[in-house]
Amino acid sequence: MKLIYLLLLSIITLNVSGQSKPISIIPFKLEKNCIYLYVKVNEKDSVKFLFDTGANGSVINSQSVKKLGLSVDGKSENKGSNGTNTVEQSNGNKVSFGTIERKKVDFALIPYDTDAFDGVFGTDLMKGNTVEIDYNKNEIRFFKEDDKEVDYSSYEKMKLHLVDDYPAVESSFTVNGLKYSGLFGLDSGADDILTLASPFVRKNDLVQKMRKIGAASFQGSDGSTYEMPIVLCPSIEFSAKFLYNIPVSLSASVDGIDATDKMAGFYGNSFLKRFNTIIDFKNQLIYFKLNRNLYTGFD
Structure with a gap:
């Protein structure tokens, strides 16, 4: 029996050690069905972002531009669900989340009718990593691209x-x-x-x-x-x-x-x-x- 126990323990240890560790784990809150997380923009910490797979670019809520001290130095086209409009833009920013840092990030500045969040975390910030969204633990885990040890079991x-x-x-x-x-x-x-x-x-x-x-x-x-x-x-x-x-x-x-x-x-x-x-x-x-x-x- 002791031999069998040691063998099982060895198998469990191998399975655990074989699972990949994410390079960054970001906790999130689910509010009114949407994912919100906190990032750092330039030198400003605890900036609340909406995690949005439907946005290919990231956004700052116009109400938060002054608070974040962003420069307004361009314009961009925003295609919404029901129309398209031209908005102001802030170029060349830095966004940090966990151990990950993205440089030269351009933000479209959109006047949302709310002060509930500061910005939108688009797919431009997600790309470059494999991203896992875990609603059981309320975590977003970022892995290296082509990480062969990401756990896809039951997916x-x-x-x-x-x-x-x-x-x-x-x-x-x-x-x-x-x-x-x-x-x-x-x-x-x-x-x-x-x-x-x-x-x-x-x-x-x-x-x-x-x-x-x-x-x-x-x-x-x-x-x-x-x-x-x-x-x-x-x-x-x-x-x-x-x-x-x-x-x-x-x-x-x-x-x-x-x-x-x-x-x-x-x-x-x-x-x-x-x-x-x-x-x-x-x-x-x-x-x-x-x-x-x-x-x-x-x-």
């Missing part, structure tokens, strides 16, 4: 599509026995569940085919406020899993990201928070596994 691997630099995966849903498939964007910065893009809605006549259960107002980063009908989707297939009776928004946008014909829709973090996620931008792979949020309500 479902999928192809990560970058549609105009927007991360997306293949997914589908079923209505009245008909299956609708396409590429769906992954937007952790949105607090909603799923928004179907207006061209996809029109093409498939979904306003007539899906049962309306309400309406909701949304505000895009371009400053526009708009209302969308909320309908009930009987079944969604995502990462080889099925979720049932999900409220979905139907966009009627004529401009902005929600008006794209390159994607069928966008999953917000009220949906995505149910899956721990590992994003491998370099190899265009993404991994999902269900977590403790699976049975939380859809807000």
Whole structure:
């Protein structure tokens, strides 16, 4: 028995030592379905950022520009969910999170109608690492690219599509026995569940085919406020899993990201928070596994 015990102990030790250690672990808070973490901008510490896979560039809330002492030295185009506008920009900044430092970071300056956060942590800051989002522990773990010892056990691997630099995966849903498939964007910065893009809605006549259960107002980063009908989707297939009776928004946008014909829709973090996620931008792979949020309500 002693020999067997020692053998088991040896196997456990090998398994533990074989798992990769992240180069940085960042704790986060889940507030109204969205991920918030704290970073350092230039020499200012404890700056609250929204973690947003749907933003390919990082942002500073205009209300925080003075507090952070940023210079305003350019302009950039901001494409929001419902429109596009020109905003001011601050160039050449430094962002630090844990042991990681990004230099020459350009921030778009967007006037959000809130002082609840200082900025947006976009995919420009995520790339260069493999990123794991763990909702069970409320941690984001950053690994070196091509780290062979990242623990992918119990994760479902999928192809990560970058549609105009927007991360997306293949997914589908079923209505009245008909299956609708396409590429769906992954937007952790949105607090909603799923928004179907207006061209996809029109093409498939979904306003007539899906049962309306309400309406909701949304505000895009371009400053526009708009209302969308909320309908009930009987079944969604995502990462080889099925979720049932999900409220979905139907966009009627004529401009902005929600008006794209390159994607069928966008999953917000009220949906995505149910899956721990590992994003491998370099190899265009993404991994999902269900977590403790699976049975939380859809807000």
